[in-house]
Every structure is written in structure tokens, then in C-alpha cells.
Amino acid sequence: MFDVEAIRRQFPILHQQINGKPLIYFDNAATSQKPRQVLEALMHYYTTMNANVHRGIHTLAEKATEAFEATREAVAKMINAPSKEQVVFTRGTTESINLVAATYGRAFLRQGEEIIISAMEHHSNIVPWQMICQEKGAVLKVIPINQAGELLLEEYEKMLSPRTRLVAVMHVSNALGTVNPIAEIVRLAHQQGAVVLVDGAQAAPHYAIDVQALDVDFYVFSAHKMYGPTGIGILYGKRHLLEAMPPYMGGGEMIKEVTFQQTTYNDIPYKFEAGTPNISDAVAMKAAVEFVQQTGFQTIAAHESQLLAYATQTIADIDGIRIIGTAKEKASVLSFVIDGVHPMDVGMLLDAKGIAVRTGHHCAMPLMNYFGIAGTVRASFAVYNTKEEIDVFAKELRKVAHALR
Amino acid sequence: MTIQQIQDEIIDEFALFDSKEDKYNYIIELGKKLPPYPEKYRTEDYIVKGCQSKVWIKPEVRDSKIYFYGDSDSTLVKGIVSLLLRVLSGQLLQEVASADLYFIDRIGLRQMLSMNRSNGLASMIKQLKLYALAYQAAETLK
Structure with missing residues (x-):
């Protein structure tokens, strides 16, 4: 039996007065509150294992790396990714979309090709595509909606053609709540050889996502809307796509070997994780994954x-x-x-x-x-x-x- | 009444309210009582830039005194416009241009507004004073 009071007890922030009244927090689509497990995971990380990940040989570095990678594995399982290497840590949904636009877009989008988005998209799933379309001389097309706020799938189908390079749509609308038929959108795009990126920022907090069942090429979301910390998010991608894409940022961790003449890049996911990542929030994200799974x-x-x-x-x-x-x-x-x-x-x-x-x-x-x-x-x-x-x-x-x- | 006297009067009125909600309700009432804004001036020229809601201010000068019409699509902002006009409309140009609007902090208006809306309030005050300053400069030139 679902006990909402027991759930509420896990969220310390909810128990306070605002302007002399008990807080009623109905801004969850902007960011959710965090359960005690997540707050404790942050504290635990900094009090017991803080160290830089991946290259250290000392004990703390090992522990931090293990915890960091454990989240990657937990997220991979949560979304049913075929392997944990296909889960890339980013700062959040916006960065994940920009990463794909800048790398996949830069490498594979050709002049005159088309990117399809929808009329209900968040600016973060519009502007990165506008930018890359401008750079490449590609065309941005928009799936219209009806007055109820539903995509017009027949219009979408007409829009698709061999010129369509990529389709980018949200799973759930942040402004309307509409749940879009992602599996169908993906199926139609694949018939024309287009890849599909799904903005799952508003879906991940509510639904079990199965990236293989949906057959999406990219699925992106943020931890902070699903009871996790801010500043950490996920890019899931199909292996052959992630491997074919050039790196996003240059720096530490994303390299295999560097000389002044040439650099060879690391394997996925590290190729896309230049610099010291947001380790503490990534580690604490696992507690959020466990919270939604246990609930x-x-x-x-x-x-x-x-x-x-x-x-x-x-x-x-x-x-x-x-x-x-x-x-x-x-x-x-x-x-x-x-x-x-x-x-x-x-x-x-x-x-x-x-x-x-x-x-x-x-x-x-x-x-x-x-x-x-x-x-x-x-x-x-x-x-x-x-x-x-x-x-x-x-x-x-x-x-x-x-x-x- | 002088700018100072009107401000003191407003401060006394707001002293009666102890909750944010009561102050809001009073401001809403004031907004509803604001004289209608002349429709012919509802144009881009009279929109105050920097407000999240739409605000129109139209100045008029008679005998070295400046009069304002004002409006907003937000009832709360309309109430704030009404307070500002009560203090500044009908005053001498130079008085308006150099007015110290201490009543805003004394009634806690800035604390009542979010940061974005506070910036809008600052834009409104700036615009009201700029009009007075511009007309004052024009009169000096004559």
C-alpha cells in the first residue's frame, strides 16, 4: 500500500513554513526536491571518499571511481541500455542535446538536409538545432500540434523523407504535460533512415524508460528533475553512433595519447567526458535512481x-x-x-x-x-x-x- | 500635497497591514481603481522596457507640472503604477526628476516582489523620472 506520508518524511525540505503557511511545492517540473538518501550520499561522498576519478592509484581515488562508475551502471540498468559505456555523464539535458548537435551534427549533417523538431519543444531542444542548421545550411522543420497539445503524426509522416537526418522531440511536454508516442515517432523516422533524439527530462521522473524497446538513438535527461542533484545529467546513445561521433570538448580524460602533433581519443563514454566531471553529484545520483526504483x-x-x-x-x-x-x-x-x-x-x-x-x-x-x-x-x-x-x-x-x- | 507628504500618507496606510497577503490585496484594489488609460496611447512608444508584464506610461505637461497616465496587463503591477502616480503625477517637473521615493522600501514593496519584478519596478521609476528630466531640459532651452 502506497504511503505518501512515509515518502514525505524522506524529504526534509517539505517540512517548513513559507510566508507563515506550510510549504506546498508544485514546481516539480522545474526541479524536484531531494530525498534524504540523496543528501546523505552527497555528504558521504565528501566525508569519506572525495578524490579525482579514473587515474589515481590510491585508495580514495579507487573508491571515488567505483562509486562514480556504479551510478553509470545503475542508470544503464534503469533505462535498459545494452551497456554502461553507452551512458555518458553531462551537466544535464541541455548539455546532452548540445553535445549531440555539436558532434553528430557537425560530423554528419549536410547542407540541404533536414532536422525535425516539434512545436511543443523546450528552447533547449530548439536552439542547438537552429545553431547547427545555420552552420551547416540545413533546414529545421517543425511538427505541428492540435489545440489539445498533441502532435499531428500524419503531418510528421509527410515531413519525413530521405533528406531527414535527425528527429528531436520531447518525450513529455514540460508546459502541457503531453506524453508523445515515442516508439511510433522512432519507427517512422527509422523507415527514412533518420536518427532520433528524445528529450526525456520530463519523462524520466515518472516512467520506466526502456531505450531498447523504444529503439531511440539518443535519450537525454537530468538528475535534478528525478529527485537527484542538480548539475548532472545523462546522454544515452547507440554504440555505433557514439563511436562514430567526434569528441565534444578537448581536455583531460577524453584522450588516449597526446603529442603536439596529434591526439588519439579515448573510448566511449570517456571520449565525451573531458575534464574532472561532477563526481559528487554523479555519485549521489545513484541514490536518486534507487529512490525511484524502490518506490x-x-x-x-x-x-x-x-x-x-x-x-x-x-x-x-x-x-x-x-x-x-x-x-x-x-x-x-x-x-x-x-x-x-x-x-x-x-x-x-x-x-x-x-x-x-x-x-x-x-x-x-x-x-x-x-x-x-x-x-x-x-x-x-x-x-x-x-x-x-x-x-x-x-x-x-x-x-x-x-x-x- | 508634496511628494513627501503623499509618501508619508502611503506609509501610514500600509502600516495597517501585517501580512504580505493583505498588502497584495490592497495593491490589487488600488490597481482596479486606477483611472482608465487612453487607448490611443496604448502603443509601443509608451511601453516601459524592462518589465516582465506590460506597462504603459504616458506623460503630459501643464504649467511646469507633469501628469501621468499608466496601465499594466498585470493587476498587481497596475496597483504599483497607481501608487507611483499618486506620488508623482501633478508634481513640479524638477520635484519629480529629483524625487527620493523612500516609501517603496518603507512599505516593503521591494521585498514583496520577486527579483525580476523588482527590476521592473526600477525601470518604471527610471522612466517616470526620465520623462520629467526631459521636459525640464526642454523648458530650460525655451
Whole structure:
């Protein structure tokens, strides 16, 4: 039996007052809070084994390297990667996407070829592709969406051709909550010989990802949205692609041999991990992986989907409210606008009541333009949120909407 | 009333509220009471740059005194515009240009706003004073 109170006890930050009210944290799509295991793992790393990884022969260096590589292995298992070498540590989703754009793009994208993204993408899955398309004289195409916030797959299918080099789409929309049909998107792209990168930043906290079942070429996500530390993220790639790609940054660790005439590069994943990595956060990420696995993705998704349904229904009758993002398949994101009310005003008034939500364009300005709005208020739920919190949120939102209209 | 007298009056009014929420509600009320903004001035020319929400300010000068119309798409910001106009609108150009707006810190306005919105507030004040300064310079030239 799922015990949300037991889960909450593992998150020290939740137990505090904001502006004299108990904190209600509904900004999980921006970053989730961290359970005690993760905080302790950070402390444990620095108090018992801090050393630089990989080249040291002393005991601490060995321990640190083992812990660092243990996370790589845990992540590989979590996403069912065929081998741990296919899991590259980065600073986060944004860096993972930039890495692929800069290396795969630079090496393989040709003039006149096409990259397909979607209308709901986060800026970090738009701008790196724009940059490489400009550099290479390639064309960026955009899969349109409908008013519910779902991709128009038939349009996507028409867009695909032998000129398509790469398709980059998000698994779950940060602004709308839409869950995209990744397996189908990948299948169609592969028929045309295109590779697919999936931005899994908003999916990894909620669902068990199987990169082999999805047959994705690249899958990227961040630790900090899935109960782990900030500043560490993952790039998964198919082996032959990662091996064919040139390095991203030059420096230590990514080399095999350096002379002033020539450098030979290290094998994957190290080829892409120049410089001292973010060791402590990588080590602590393992505790986050264990947290989601012990809690169980099914349990997490089931609880969050109950919260989403309850919240959607509870705020639906507020005067002038309009939910933005009504896809059939949705993760725990509730985005909305209230007619005649500025989203930021709602955010500030809710904050006065201890409720943390996000307001604005959610780094998806083209998407906001499509809906003809400047931004939304977004409440996003995690495994530690409760129905009681939603009751308070709905009650306060009702008051706020009334006051502002 | 002088700029100083009006500021002191506002400080007294805000002294009645002890929670952030009560202050917000009062500011919202003020925003709703702000006289309507003339639609013909709702153009790019009168938008204050540096605000996250849209803010329009239109100045007018009569007998060396400057008058402002103001508006915003945010009700809270509209309330803040209303406070600023109450202090500065109808005052002598030179008084506005050199005004020390101490009431903002005394009523805790900056603490009520997020950092982004605080920057917007600074932009608004700068714009109001710039208008006064520009008209003052123009009058001196005459």
C-alpha cells in the first residue's frame, strides 16, 4: 500500500513554513526536491571518499571511481541500455542535446538536409538545432500540434523523407504535460533512415524508460528533475553512433595519447567526458535512481495521475479558467490561464500562501505563441504531493482568481 | 500635497497591514481603481522596457507640472503604477526628476516582489523620472 506520508518524511525540505503557511511545492517540473538518501550520499561522498576519478592509484581515488562508475551502471540498468559505456555523464539535458548537435551534427549533417523538431519543444531542444542548421545550411522543420497539445503524426509522416537526418522531440511536454508516442515517432523516422533524439527530462521522473524497446538513438535527461542533484545529467546513445561521433570538448580524460602533433581519443563514454566531471553529484545520483526504483515507477505514475485528475477536476469550474494542454496521454503537469489575469500575479499571490507554482512561458515561447498566450500558471506534481495539498491549492486559487478579476 | 507628504500618507496606510497577503490585496484594489488609460496611447512608444508584464506610461505637461497616465496587463503591477502616480503625477517637473521615493522600501514593496519584478519596478521609476528630466531640459532651452 502506497504511503505518501512515509515518502514525505524522506524529504526534509517539505517540512517548513513559507510566508507563515506550510510549504506546498508544485514546481516539480522545474526541479524536484531531494530525498534524504540523496543528501546523505552527497555528504558521504565528501566525508569519506572525495578524490579525482579514473587515474589515481590510491585508495580514495579507487573508491571515488567505483562509486562514480556504479551510478553509470545503475542508470544503464534503469533505462535498459545494452551497456554502461553507452551512458555518458553531462551537466544535464541541455548539455546532452548540445553535445549531440555539436558532434553528430557537425560530423554528419549536410547542407540541404533536414532536422525535425516539434512545436511543443523546450528552447533547449530548439536552439542547438537552429545553431547547427545555420552552420551547416540545413533546414529545421517543425511538427505541428492540435489545440489539445498533441502532435499531428500524419503531418510528421509527410515531413519525413530521405533528406531527414535527425528527429528531436520531447518525450513529455514540460508546459502541457503531453506524453508523445515515442516508439511510433522512432519507427517512422527509422523507415527514412533518420536518427532520433528524445528529450526525456520530463519523462524520466515518472516512467520506466526502456531505450531498447523504444529503439531511440539518443535519450537525454537530468538528475535534478528525478529527485537527484542538480548539475548532472545523462546522454544515452547507440554504440555505433557514439563511436562514430567526434569528441565534444578537448581536455583531460577524453584522450588516449597526446603529442603536439596529434591526439588519439579515448573510448566511449570517456571520449565525451573531458575534464574532472561532477563526481559528487554523479555519485549521489545513484541514490536518486534507487529512490525511484524502490518506490516503483508504477506507483509513482499511478499516484501522480490520481493527483492530476483530481486537481484538473477541482479547479475546472473556476470562473474564466482554461486548461492549456488537454492531451489524452498526460503526465502530472497542470497548465492553465485565467481570463483577464496575469499568470505572474497568480504566482505571487499563491506564494503568499506558501504555494510554489511556476508562471511564464516555460522556455517554450513558440508553443505559447501557438496558443496565443504569453504564458501560463503551471502546477506540476511529484510522488510526495497529496490530495490535501491540492484542496488547499484549489481553495486559494479560487480566492486569487476572484481577487484579481 | 508634496511628494513627501503623499509618501508619508502611503506609509501610514500600509502600516495597517501585517501580512504580505493583505498588502497584495490592497495593491490589487488600488490597481482596479486606477483611472482608465487612453487607448490611443496604448502603443509601443509608451511601453516601459524592462518589465516582465506590460506597462504603459504616458506623460503630459501643464504649467511646469507633469501628469501621468499608466496601465499594466498585470493587476498587481497596475496597483504599483497607481501608487507611483499618486506620488508623482501633478508634481513640479524638477520635484519629480529629483524625487527620493523612500516609501517603496518603507512599505516593503521591494521585498514583496520577486527579483525580476523588482527590476521592473526600477525601470518604471527610471522612466517616470526620465520623462520629467526631459521636459525640464526642454523648458530650460525655451
